[in-house]
Amino acid sequence: MPFRRETRLVSRRSFLGGAAASTTLVLLHPFAARANAGQAHLRIMETTDIHVHVFPYDYYADKPNDTLGLARTASIIDAIRAEAGNSLLVDNGDFLQGNPMGDFIAHERGMKAGDIHPVIAAMNVLGYDCGTLGNHEFNYGLDFMFNTLNGAKHPYVCANLAKGQLASDPKRDDLFFRPYTILDREIVDGAGEKSPIRVGVIGFVPPQIMLWDSGHLEGKAATRDIVEAAEAWVPAMKEEGADIVIALAHSGIEGKGRSERMENAALYLAGVEGIDAVFTGHQHLVFPGPTSWDGIDGADPVKGTLMGKPAVMAGFWGSHLGLIDLLIEKDGSGWKIVDFTTEARPIYHRDENRAIVADVGDKPDVIAPVQADHEATLAYVRRAVGKTSAPLYSYFALVADDPSVQIVSNAQTWYIRDMLKDGPYKDYPILSAAAPFKAGGRGGADYYTDVPAGDIAIKNVADLYLYPNTVQAVLVTGAQVKNWLEASAGMFNQVSPGERDVPLLNPGFPSYNYDVIDGVTYKIDLSQPARFDGDGELANPDAHRIVDLRFEGEPIDPEQKFIVATNNYRAGGGGKFPEIAADKVIFAAPDTNRDVIVRYILAEGTINPSADANWSFAPVKDATALFETGPKGRTYAAEVKGVTIEDAGDGENGFATFRLIL
Incomplete structure (x- = not known):
């Protein structure tokens, strides 16, 4: 089947011709612009850790928030698709719980067979190609989760979640979901010629769901180590003819060495032979990105690679769209990757005064099917x-x-x-x-x-x-x-x-x-x-x-x-x-x-x-430490019991700095 129509499959020539006739010029990704005959640009877009944030609204503060919302992320998807020759859209889990709308649906409105959950209604508008599960999908129980997923227009994959007990061989596990899917698509190369491509997508959930949601899962489910499951199933994907294999891992990046049933196993997952690209999440961080990743062997936070393979983590609550761009080339009857770039593109930025500035508005098509549930959630939380x-x-x-x-x-x-x-x-x-x-x-x-x-x-x-x-x-x-x-x-x-103004918080x-x-x-x-x-x-x-x-x-x-x-x-x-x-x-x-x-x-x-001040810091002679808090905390600073603090001025990113006198 061809790529979804929403992906706007165009050749360089036809796209540039359309752009010339338009008042708006969209810059193509360099891979789309330079691809020759037998070469093509494939862009894979990721959302992750949406946590029911469809609207750009903070229900706790009861006010709009320009840093979040799938309706905002959706607004950049069209433009990002237009930059590409060919594209796919995937979700990496943790979409079902995380704000009061999720609780309202679960505890007040409920999910009966045939109901469409608001976050699924929003995702259906955007034309996702595949998704996997995060740990928070299990917070309301298996029945609620499956009633929700039944409304999705895209498939879900998960290779390490089994019914009952694990088998002796991962490939004999009785899985709740398909371990992977092969997306048969039609790709347009640099000369405008169409060819078939098979993109394999495999998914993973943190094994720790058996601890975190044991009340819902004990006796009903079992989880397998992420890397172990990948090592079993990826060869099967290749045998089935996958040209490109991408992993949707609701798992973060840690570099302390591989251990059994790791929660954050994305680095070692990338080392599995046959996996070409890794989409990560769970940690609510951005990769490629800042210095959080310095010192992790095998992770390059500048180039955006894990074990040399392209990888991305797209923040949380819709704050970013993760992008892995592949320049692929005909290799006999299939395709191989010859170059790549990665990026986590934000929906907002901060100005010179560190104030938040929205880069995009809402996508009305995403807002419309969720509007009634948004209004009901507002009444619920008030x-x-x-x-x-x-x-x-x-x-x-x-x-x-x-x-x-x-x-x-x-x-x-x-x-x-x-x-x-x-x-x-x-x-x-x-x-x-x-x-x-x-x-x-x-x-x-x-x-x-x-x-x-x-x-x-x-x-x-x-x-x-x-x-x-x-x-x-x-x-x-x-x-x-x-x-x-x-x-x-x-x-x-x-x-x-004797130390002065040491950073207090790890x-x-x-x-x-x-x-x-x-x-x-x-x-x-x-x-x-x-x-x-x-x-x-x-x-x-x-x-x-x-x-x-x-x-x-x-x-x-x-x-x-x-x-x-x-x-x-x-x-x-x-x-x-x-x-x-x-x-x-x-x-x-x-x-x-x-x-x-x-x-x-x-x-x-x-x-x-x-507070009863039942704990405090022991004195440390002639020592002080600095910590950051919200600037509104200045209103309450004089009320804080058990410690001596003083205002130390403004910090970075809108925070206020305080000094703790030890």
């Missing part, structure tokens, strides 16, 4: 559930005990105490672990919770707790509580006595892994190196950042048993915290953490979110 006597904000959540984290802990403790009050665990002390989700970082200078005193709406609860995690409780010892906090303290860089440490544990008191000694690395491995055995850890005013007993209220992600091993895994779970709730927060607010009527 619904009041109670009041707060004080503001809820997260501007200083990484440097001091914080009201936005406190209210989550209060709700979790309230819920677990009630759930366990009559069972065998009724007499165990209950602690609660919660992390700040909106704490700037990659999300930008506005990516913070900021709820004024007064009414709390559902949008505010969703803002406090971004993910549809479910509540779980684990049974751990005092020693494991300490190590939990030691792993969490990897958020901070080391600060030695940029590679996600804020959702910075757990604060309520019910104990403790201090963090930044003069010590981190005890654990990002994989939960003991990096500095003699280091102890967590000091003066106490329960009910007394030093914690390493042998005492505690129940810790948390979420299914952490309890299942998410974040690789030492000894925290599914075997510690003693209670798995059917309720999401967000539902629990709503119920807590309804029960209280008016909540008091004031």
Whole structure:
């Protein structure tokens, strides 16, 4: 079959002739312009990690946002197709969950057979050729996912997700989806001649979905290592006649060496013989791009290659369109790659004052089928559930005990105490672990919770707790509580006595892994190196950042048993915290953490979110450290408890800089 008509298959001559007759001149990609007879330009476009962001709208802040939205990404697709000789459009997963529209559809409107999910309605307009799954497709259960996917006009592939148990051979796994598809297309070369081409597309999901969504998947599914599955199936794609093989990997880029069942395996996937190009995602980063990738052997963030092969990661929420451009040449009856370029093209830029400037507007064809669900989502998120006597904000959540984290802990403790009050665990002390989700970082200078005193709406609860995690409780010892906090303290860089204005926060440490544990008191000694690395491995055995850890005013007993209220992600091993895994779970709730927060607010009527300052930094003589937060944080700086901070001026990219006096 030919390429989709939307891909605007044109030869150089016919396209340039059309451009000459038009008032708008579109520049062809150099490959399209220079391709000769027997050569052709093939452009493959990627979206990834859309997370239901169809509209350029922040439902948490209840205002438009020019940095996101598939409707904006869609506006550059037409122009980008026009630059190309031939093109395909693929999606790399995590489209089904991630903002209040996703929750509204899942929990309020529902998905019956025959319904079209708004994100699928938007994608259907754009003419995708293929897609794969991300981990968040499983958050609402398998039935919901399949009802959603049934509405898609494009196929989905996933080579490492099996029904029931894994077989002894990957090729004998009973898969939920086709492991790959071969797209039979007709390509136009530089002389305007049409020829058939077979493009193979194979997909992969992070194996960790079995931990993160065990409640939906346990006993029903199993996942295989990404590279292992690729090594089994890619030769079959070649045997079936694929000229070009592209991998859709909802998996990021790490370079610490290959390990079994890696979450971020894209680098090693690129090393599989027969794969020609890799589309990555999951990490919400941009590749090729900035220095996040420096020092990873085999990754070239300038040229945009992994193991020498073209690769791209297109940001998140529609912020970029990933492009891999291939110059291909006839090789007997097939095609081979002779040159390539990669790019992640943004939908916005910042001006000389670092203000956000939209590069494109909305694509009306994408907006139209989603408009009704957008309006319904707005009504849903504006619904009041109670009041707060004080503001809820997260501007200083990484440097001091914080009201936005406190209210989550209060709700979790309230819920677990009630759930366990009559069972065998009724007499165990209950602690609660919660992390700040909106704490700037990659999300930008506005990516913070900021709820004024007064009414709390559902949008505010969703803002406090971004993910549809479910509540779980684990049974751990005092020693494991300490190590939990030691792993969490990897958020901070080391600060030695006498050092001034050291960067405080470790940029590679996600804020959702910075757990604060309520019910104990403790201090963090930044003069010590981190005890654990990002994989939960003991990096500095003699280091102890967590000091003066106490329960009910007394030093914690390493042998005492505690129940810790948390979420299914952490309890299942998410974040690789030492000894925290599914075997510690003693209670798995059917309720999401967000539902629990709503119920807590309804029960209280008016909540008091004031932080209790149960943790702080230990003094480090003559030392200071710098951290960034949103400029609106200046409003609350004087209220921050347990630390001494001072305004240090404006930072980069719209952030404000503060100095922590240690």
